[in-house]
Amino acid sequence: MAKVTQLVHNYLRHSKRFPHVFCPGCGHGIVLGSLIRSIHSLGLAKDDVVLVAGIGCSGRIPVYVDFNTIHTTHGRALTFATGIKLANPRLKVIVIMGDGDALSIGGNHLIHAARRNIGVTALVLNNHIYGMTGGQSSCTTPMGSFSTTTPFGQLEEEFDISRVTKVCGASFVARTTVMQAKTMDSMISEAVLHPGFGLVEIISPCHTQYGRKNKFKSCVDMYKWLQKSSTPLEKFKEMSPEKQEKAIATGIFEKRDCEGLEEKYARMRRNLRGER
Amino acid sequence: MASKSRKNKFTEIFALGNEAVVEGALLAGCTFYAGYPITPSTEIAEEMANRLPHLRGGVFIQMEDEIAGLGAVIGASLAGRKAMTATSGPGFSLMQEHIGYACITEVPLVLVNVMRSGPSTGMPTNPAQGDVQQARWGTHGDHPIIVLSACDVQECLEMTVTAFNYAEKYRTPVILLLDEITAHTREKIRLPDPDELNIFSRLTPSMPPEWYMPYEDNMRGVASMPPLGSGYRYHVTGLIHDDHGYPTSNPREVEQIMHRLFRKIDQFFYDIQMVDEIMCEDAEVCVVAYGCVARSAALAVQQARERGIRAGLLKLKTLFPFPRPAVEKMLRQCSSILVPEMNMGQISREIKRVNNGQSKILTLNRVDGQIITPAQILGKIQKG
Numbered sequence: 001m002a003k004v005t006q007l008v009h010n011y012l013r014h015s016k017r018f019p020h021v022f023c024p025g026c027g028h029g030i031v032l033g034s035l036i037r038s039i040h041s042l043g044l045a046k047d048d049v050v051l052v053a054g055i056g057c058s059g060r061i062p063v064y065v066d067f068n069t070i071h072t073t074h075g076r077a078l079t080f081a082t083g084i085k086l087a088n089p090r091l092k093v094i095v096i097m098g099d100g101d102a103l104s105i106g107g108n109h110l111i112h113a114a115r116r117n118i119g120v121t122a123l124v125l126n127n128h129i130y131g132m133t134g135g136q137s138s139c140t141t142p143m144g145s146f147s148t149t150t151p152f153g154q155l156e157e158e159f160d161i162s163r164v165t166k167v168c169g170a171s172f173v174a175r176t177t178v179m180q181a182k183t184m185d186s187m188i189s190e191a192v193l194h195p196g197f198g199l200v201e202i203i204s205p206c207h208t209q210y211g212r213k214n215k216f217k218s219c220v221d222m223y224k225w226l227q228k229s230s231t232p233l234e235k236f237k238e239m240s241p242e243k244q245e246k247a248i249a250t251g252i253f254e255k256r257d258c259e260g261l262e263e264k265y266a267r268m269r270r271n272l273r274g275e276r
Numbered sequence: 277m278a279s280k281s282r283k284n285k286f287t288e289i290f291a292l293g294n295e296a297v298v299e300g301a302l303l304a305g306c307t308f309y310a311g312y313p314i315t316p317s318t319e320i321a322e323e324m325a326n327r328l329p330h331l332r333g334g335v336f337i338q339m340e341d342e343i344a345g346l347g348a349v350i351g352a353s354l355a356g357r358k359a360m361t362a363t364s365g366p367g368f369s370l371m372q373e374h375i376g377y378a379c380i381t382e383v384p385l386v387l388v389n390v391m392r393s394g395p396s397t398g399m400p401t402n403p404a405q406g407d408v409q410q411a412r413w414g415t416h417g418d419h420p421i422i423v424l425s426a427c428d429v430q431e432c433l434e435m436t437v438t439a440f441n442y443a444e445k446y447r448t449p450v451i452l453l454l455d456e457i458t459a460h461t462r463e464k465i466r467l468p469d470p471d472e473l474n475i476f477s478r479l480t481p482s483m484p485p486e487w488y489m490p491y492e493d494n495m496r497g498v499a500s501m502p503p504l505g506s507g508y509r510y511h512v513t514g515l516i517h518d519d520h521g522y523p524t525s526n527p528r529e530v531e532q533i534m535h536r537l538f539r540k541i542d543q544f545f546y547d548i549q550m551v552d553e554i555m556c557e558d559a560e561v562c563v564v565a566y567g568c569v570a571r572s573a574a575l576a577v578q579q580a581r582e583r584g585i586r587a588g589l590l591k592l593k594t595l596f597p598f599p600r601p602a603v604e605k606m607l608r609q610c611s612s613i614l615v616p617e618m619n620m621g622q623i624s625r626e627i628k629r630v631n632n633g634q635s636k637i638l639t640l641n642r643v644d645g646q647i648i649t650p651a652q653i654l655g656k657i658q659k660g
């Protein structure tokens with residue numbers, strides 16, 4: 001344990017004034033730890049990693065780590081990332097977004113990043129709520145559940161982030177939860193190594209804004225629920241539809257060989273310029 | 277259509293205003309374009325799509341909307357590229373949030389807005405000058421910005437080069453305002469020899485990375501800027517930040533960055549202010565104009581002189597920061613100033629703002645999607 005903590009410290013910005021902004025029990029910090037472990041295990045140089053984030057609690061993650069870090073605008077992180085990757089394909093561009101960020105305001109950019117298969121990695125931290133702004137409903141807030149803007153229950157159907165991304169053409173799509181730290185580490189590593197667009201949806205509880213309004217007595221309750229409901233894909237497929245309703249399928253939904261857009265563009269350019 | 281001139285090294289081409297923008301951008305060192313098509317700016321994107329992949333490292337990408345276009349441009353600029361986008365009214369409105377982002381994060385970029393009739397979808401193929409104040413104040417929050425204009429095809433090229441130079445020199449977005457007429461006029465222009473051009477590129481840091489401050493408050497008010505991945509790891513955020521780039525709400529630090537942002541433009545005012553004074557020395561009536569209207573005005577002023585009226589033309593190439601000293605000189609000298617523009621008075625209000633009652637300000641406004649003719653301007657000069 002001490003070793004892992006030490007490793008994380010090697011990547012933190014000690015010039016940045018801690019403590020961080022996250023509530024006790026927030027899942028977002030667990031994702032940051034996992035991201036650091038993944039990057040470390042891949043042996044990537046800090047200089048080669050660009051963390052791009054949107055706006056939200058999730059968007060506050062990059063400032064704490066010693067990579068090239070960019071905190072962009074709400075919903076648009078993928079557009080910045082696309083520019084960076086095309087401008088310098090050597091860089092490993094990792095985008096951190098909240099559920100609202102990625103699919104409510106940023107839905108247009110997500111579906112097109114997936115379609116183009118631009119070679120960036122998206123981590124979507126799904127807490128089913130707008131954490132930062134105080135618990136308004138998101139496009140992933142489950143039907144029937146409560147938020148400050150659905151005080152009588154959400155009437156709308158929710159988005160399944162992984163499914164949307166997969167049908168839009170992303171070549172790597174996976175889902176995990178912050179309760180499966182080791183799986184999360186390896187999924188993030190796999191996504192970062194994957195050429196083309198890779199997305200990992202991470203269920204990350206927000207007790208402060210979601211749990212309290214939805215009958216979770218404590219943070220711990222939420223984590224217990226998460227552990228109970230997350231189900232590996234193979235097992236999930238064998239469940240009855242009623243049981244599937246209550247479960248969260250985890251695993252890799254899509255993984256296929258793919259050339260990133262930046263590679264295709266570079267090839268076209270070499271051909272036009274008569275280079276090898 | 278390029279023809280090499282024998283005597284000199286320059287080349288002459290027959291080009292659209294929009295094509296001249298591309299020539300200027302490439303001469304200035306632009307290697308990245310992202311945007312979304314919209315009339316009357318589309319030829320810029322199309323020409324870039326053709327040209328950029330032939331250049332070393334050149335990238336063109338058509339994004340899903342204008343918000344994405346400017347986002348990608350900012351990303352590319354952070355990665356070290358000279359980058360640009362082009363649009364028109366509706367797209368310009370969509371870009372406003374990212375203009376503010378580029379202002380506060382001090383990311384150099386060029387945005388060409390070819391003005392068409394508005395508001396909303398307006399008249400897509402008709403010219404206007406209705407976005408002047410939007411270019412100045414369109415994004416929220418107090419901020420400085422540089423806004424330039426061009427009145428003919430040659431100027432489209434030259435002002436694009438200038439726009440890149442200012443963007444790189446002052447780490448700021450620069451907006452070049454064209455209008456449908458200027459963008460869609462085809463005329464002969466002189467392509468300068470790259471050697472005769474002054475091209476400025478952003479300063480990159482040379483100090484050890486641990487000393488680097490991305491938002492350092494130095495004499496110039498402009499810090500050096502390393503490309504992503506070059507060993508200088510720092511934080512970029514649209515939150516108000518300290519000189520290291522970390523978010524702050526400390527009033528002293530907030531005041532410091534806000535004041536520096538204004539200072540970095542204000543203190544170089546005389547470098548940025550560009551006007552042409554045509555027959556202004558002895559003028560009693562001065563026409564102040566910009567964009568396509570400045571061409572009508574030039575002819576009208578000449579015709580007025582032929583009729584014995586001492587008229588002059590002050591052509592504004594820099595719209596913001598507002599070229600106040602040049603205008604004030606004419607306010608002191610002339611009995612009346614005429615401001616013809618294809619809006620309801622967006623620059624004339626700036627002139628009224630700096631007028632201390634020395635001069636009578638006449639306006640001539642046209643918002644029917646048609647150009648203001650020399651005859652209209654002459655008529656107004658004669659009536660006084």
Ligand SMILES: Cc1ncc(C[n+]2csc(CCOP(=O)(O)OP(=O)(O)O)c2C)c(N)n1
Nearest residue numbers: 055056057058074098099100101130131132
């Ligand atoms: C254009 C714009 N609209 C609205 C906001 C306000 N806002 C900030 S964060 C946020 C929602 C964040 O929710 P999510 O993306 O799910 O991230 P979380 O905080 O839950 O991690 C909103 C609506 C904003 N910053 N910008």
Ligand code: SF4
Nearest residue numbers: 022023026057131206
């Ligand atoms: S509000 Fe929710 S998402 Fe935001 S820090 Fe607190 S627990 Fe995390």
Ligand SMILES: [Mg+2]
Nearest residue numbers: 098099129131
């Ligand atoms: Mg959320």
